[in-house]
Amino acid sequence: MNLSNHLRRRHAINIDIPAPKAASISGSDVRSATPNLFGQLQSLPENTHRAKAITASIARFICKDMCPYSVVENTGFREMINTLEPRYKIPSRQFFSEKCIPELYRSTKEELQLKLSQSVRVALTTDSWTSCSTESYVTITAHLISMNWQMQSFVLQTRTLNEAHTGKNIGELLRDACSEWTIADKSPxxxxxxxxxxIVAGKVAGFTxxxxxxxxxxxxxxxxxxxxxxAEQxxxxxxxxxSLFHRSSTATCTLxxxxxxxxxxxxxxxxxxxxxxxxxVEMLERFLEQQTAILATLMSKDLRRGTEVHTLTETDISNAEDIVxxxxxxxxxxxxxxxxxxxTVSVxxxxxxxxxxxxxxCEDDTDMTREIKSTMTTDFSSRYTNxxxxxxKASALDPRFKGLPFxxxxxxxxxxxxxxxxxxxxxxxxxxEDAVEEKPPDTAEEDEMRPAKKLKAMDLLFGNIFQQVPETCPLSRxxxxxxxxxxLKYRSMVPLPLTENALDWWKSHETELPILANLARSCLCIPATSVASERVFSTAGDIVSSQRSSLQPDCVDQFIFLKKKSQVDGVRKKQVIS
Structure with a gap:
């Protein structure tokens, strides 16, 4: 303020110096906020906490909203950042692509590896997809139950597979993923x-x-x-x-x-x-819902297609209802x-x-209904035999189905x-495992250094039969x-209603049933479908878009990984708040 008064009185220079907010600017940021002699704010140094926070926020924005790296060069984006913080200088797109995003990926990967190492078991789902640039990718997702009994899912990696999608190649890729993420000992x-x-890939990789x-x-x-x-007819x-109504605007308006x-x-x-x-089935449902309007439309003089309605008889309508x-x-x-x-797999x-x-x-089934049921039963009953x-086992460990009434x-x-x-x-x-941990590490060395004991007659006669080792039978019993x-205690408990959460039940009974709780955490982490890996396709389509069709495979892997991780964190925050 004294400098401002001196310049105004002696040099006729008017400078308006905004008072810095103590709550938002401190330390080195205060020094960087001092204006020069011409009233311009000095640029914010890159090593200040404020600059690092803004850069990290931009990196998360790029990943969460799946923006191209070139967004940092867009005029509108730069104007917005300049309005929010005039002293901040936006780094180049190369800085984000080669340093910032890879560092965020490495730190997030280390965090996920720690979670995987603490889990009892990890289940994997995988599927392949092709980008708009005809690059072939295989995405692997991981599923686990945390120590707090929360089901968690993550995208582990997305790798290109330019070779043939044979079971052997996919199996080797899965095996490499287990090695890279150190989950081979988690019985994945x-x-x-x-x-x-x-199916062949699972055998090659040895998944059980x-x-x-x-x-x-x-x-x-x-x-x-x-x-x-x-049914096909x-x-x-x-x-x-x-198809007639989809082709004809006149038919649609009349309908x-x-x-x-x-x-x-x-x-x-x-x-x-x-x-x-x-x-x-949805087509048949909608047709049955609108059949009177469809009939009236087809019989109208404007269309002159009255013969179309005669292709569906009362028997056809009845069969359509049976299929539905x-x-x-x-x-x-x-x-x-x-x-x-x-x-989970328990369902x-x-x-x-x-x-x-x-x-x-049933007795009142039509010939078509009986044939449909027979076809489905023959195929469906042969599934999941292996x-x-x-x-x-998973159903028995699920408190909703533990009675196994089926x-x-x-x-x-x-x-x-x-x-x-x-x-x-x-x-x-x-x-x-506890016995191995309690055993002193130098016991073997002491045994080697100890002088050999002279064998007596009793040792020579019965040494191989009556060995001096701890008896394990009482422990086994x-x-x-x-x-x-x-x-027995678990079976005597009242089953959990189907509308309740099985993991919440185990969370409240973990201390009461510690052995089965550990088995439940191992079994119930397995998803019943591979939908998790298939849902990555929509995200991948937004990432590998026409704007970024030349995106490198490593960058694709990083973007999908960080995008899905941010979604998981967002859902978890909402659950904590609620």
């Missing part, structure tokens, strides 16, 4: 679609268990049902009528008028997609698996049993017997008793 499970190369995506399985089973001759008839007159919802007709069976009725539970199951945040066995029960033939043990008594008891054995083995493994008691 694998969830993929039903493609033959993915390897579970096929339940949503993808439902899709394959349902597509076979839609290819039954009578019916879908063809409906498809031709729907809208008829809907308003008849008091029906003003909805457009849906066209099915050959790769999505549920789109065929049969496929309704399948559609609900598919929607639940795709929309639920983290459906597969009871849901498969429920759907097979629904597909049993992974049935882990599916039933099994016969003999099979139900066998499942819990195996669960008791697994619990006993986990206790013994833990005891062995004790472990089996503890495991059996805990399993």
């Amino acid at each position: 499970a694998l969830v993929t679609d039903n493609a033959r190369n993915m 268990p390897h579970i096929t995506c339940f949503a993808h399985t439902l899709n394959l089973v349902s597509q076979k049902a839609m290819k039954v001759s009578s 019916l879908l063809g008839k409906v498809r031709r009528i729907v 809208k008028e008829k809907q308003q007159i008849l008091g029906l919802p003003v909805h457009k007709l849906k066209q099915d997609v050959c790769t999505r069976w549920n789109s065929s 009725k049969v496929m309704a539970p399948i559609k609900i199951a598919t929607t639940m698996m795709c929309e639920e945040e983290q459906p 597969i066995a009871p849901l498969q049993a429920k759907l097979l029960k629904h597909l049993e033939p 992974s049935r043990d882990i599916l039933l 099994l016969e008594n003999e099979e139900r008891e066998f499942v819990f017997t195996k669960l008791t054995v697994d619990a006993t083995n986990s206790i013994q493994v833990e005891q062995q 004790s472990a089996s008793v503890v495991s059996r008691d805990e399993v």
Whole structure:
């Protein structure tokens, strides 16, 4: 202020010096805010806390909003930053692409590696996709249950695979990923679609268990049902009528008028997609909803296409209703698996049993309905035979399904017997690890330095039979008793309602059932579908866009990793706030 008064009195220079806010500027930032003799603010040094915070914020903005690096050179962006902080000088795009974003990626990766190392088990899902620049990528996602019983999912990596997508090549890529992220000792499970190369990849990489995506399985089973001759003919008839309304604006306008007159919802007709069976069911549902308006429209003189309506008879309408009725539970199951945040593997066995029960033939079934049910039952019942043990074990460890009512008594008891054995083995493994930790590290060296003991007659006669070693039988019996008691206690508890969260239940019963809680954390982390890796495709399409079609594979990996990690952190913050 004294300098300002001196310049105004002696040199006729008027300078307005804004008073710095103590709360927002401190230390080196205060010195950088001092104006020069011409009243201009000095630039903010790069090593100040304020400058580093702004640079880090811009880097997170680029990753979260999937902006190209060139955004830092855009006129509008630079004007906005200059308005917010005139002293800050925006670094070059090269600085962000070669230093800032890679450093953010490394620090975030280290944080994730720590979480993976603390987990009991890690489950992986994987799928491949092709960018707009025809680059082929394979994305791997990881799923785990934290020590606080929170289901967490992360994108581990996205790698180019320019070789043939054979099971061997994908398997080697999965094996390298486990080595890079040091999760090979976490007994990683694998969830993929039903493609033959993915099945081979799981065997090559040695994943146990390897579970096929339940949503993808439902899709394959349902597509076979839609290819039954009578159903396929019916879908063809409906498809031709729907195509007419999609081609003709006159037909669409007339249909809208008829809907308003008849008091029906003003909805457009849906066209099915050959790769999505549920789109065929949705097409039939919409057609049945609007059939009176469709009939009135087709009979109108303006269209002169009255012959079209005669392709659908009353039998066809009845068959369409039967298809919708049969496929309704399948559609609900598919929607639940795709929309639920983290459906675990424990849902597969009871849901498969429920759907097979629904597909049993009834007396009033038509020939087409009976053929659809038979086709679906034959295919669906042959699925998951190799992974049935882990599916039933996961269901038994889920407090919602622990009663296993879909099994016969003999099979139900066998499942819990195996669960008791697994619990006993986990206790013994833990005891062995504790014994190794308690053993002094130099015991072996002392044994070597100790002079050899002279063998006596008793040693020569019975040394190999009655060795002086601790007896392990009482420990084994004790472990089996503890495991059996805990399993019996768990089975006697009231099942959790289906609307409740199984992980929250285990969080409140972890101290009461410590052995089974550890097994539950290991099993329930496995997702029932590979939807998590497939959802990366939409994000990847926004990242590898026409604006950034030449983006390097390393940058693609970093962007997808940081984008998905920021989404996970955002969801977790909302959960904490709520």
